[in-house]
Amino acid sequence: RQGSLLFSMAYIAKSFYDLSAIGLDGEKLDFNTFRGRENCQNEEILNSLKYVRPGVGTSPPLNEHPVFAYLKDKLPYPYDDPFSLMTDPRLIIWSPVHHSDVSWNFEKFLIGPEGEPFCRYSRSFQTINIEPDIKRLLKVAI
Numbered sequence: 001r002q003g004s005l006l007f008s009m010a011y012i013a014k015s016f017y018d019l020s021a022i023g024l025d026g027e028k029l030d031f032n033t034f035r036g037r038e039n040c041q042n043e044e045i046l047n048s049l050k051y052v053r054p055g056v057g058t059s060p061p062l063n064e065h066p067v068f069a070y071l072k073d074k075l076p077y078p079y080d081d082p083f084s085l086m087t088d089p090r091l092i093i094w095s096p097v098h099h100s101d102v103s104w105n106f107e108k109f110l111i112g113p114e115g116e117p118f119c120r121y122s123r124s125f126q127t128i129n130i131e132p133d134i135k136r137l138l139k140v141a142i
Contacts, residue, residue, distance in 0.1 A: 068102065071109050071117050076100035078107060078122035110134065113141035 020030045077083075077100060085092070085103045094101075104123035110133055112118040119133055 071120070072098075072100040072102070074117040075109065075120035078120045078125065080125050081122035084122070110137070112137050 020028055023029045085097070085099060085101065106123035108121040108125065108127065108130065109117055110119045110121070110130060118137060119130075121130065
């Protein structure tokens with residue numbers, strides 16, 4: 001476990017688009033090719049609306065994925081924005097609404113080395129600023 005955590009920290013990019021990888025076919029994949037493109041396909045988008053941010057026709061928590069139910073129970077709101085759910089209430093398309101709901105797909109959860117939720121960040125929290133928390137968790141894991 002320790003090796004994989006350290007490997008994960010070997011490079012922290014300023015953005016996802018700074019990264020690249022080698023595909024199974026041995027070809028380099030430049031993540032910058034994904035800039036401005038949705039990274040999900042039709043059914044994935046519908047499932048994220050149905051289970052993560054429940055949409056019309058669902059009745060949370062019945063259809064809520066257990067992982068998100070657990071995360072939201074442990075971290076009911078982003079630490080950097082404990083009051084906002086959405087800036088425009090007309091954008092809320094699900095019912096019932098709970099303050100702990102994931103309101104934007106850019107909210108982030110950081111999970112500790114033992115698998116417990118550590119912190120929840122709002123949509124406006126810059127991902128690069130999670131680095132100190134990751135380093136803190138890495139020290140605990142070693």
